Amino acid sequence: MQPLDGNAIAGVMHDLFARDLTTMGYQCTGCGKTGVVAEMAVYASGPGTVARCRDCDTILLMLSERRGMYCLDAPGMTHPILPLA
Template sequence: MTEMSYLDGNMLDGPLRELFAVDLSAATGRCQSCGTVAPMAGLHVYSHAPGLVARCPTCTQVMLRLVRTPDRAWLDLRGATFLAVPMPLDGPVTR
């Protein structure tokens, strides 16, 4: 049996930078709790917590949490089973 070779996580820098350079409000997400698939712009966002909490408009379960400090950001997407992000057609394709 041959071992699969791998690259370290630094390889993700370019592809992730490309991904998060787009408007995520145009992305579509699926709620892990109820299965609703809808634009992220339709989430109900609460800003009076430490950070932002975005809830599913159908079942009110938390889909996204974003907390910022002066030197970093924490993004928690445990409440979403996927996030489909529209990509510009003129950008590079990662395979």
């Protein structure tokens, strides 16, 4: 299955944080690569959405929704840098 890019989660992230987070910077805990959310490999075909590092396949972000509540976990991301606007 071909992954989507991080723009696939832009709408939900905007709903949760009231800002565009596709330009949020991060560092992968698996390989140390730095990047932005828009560059993540996103898989959205399961019960939730999983974003992985394109270099080492580490799970960077997991997002799921149940009964109107969102659960967000970022086990593979360090040093998040939020965009200014």
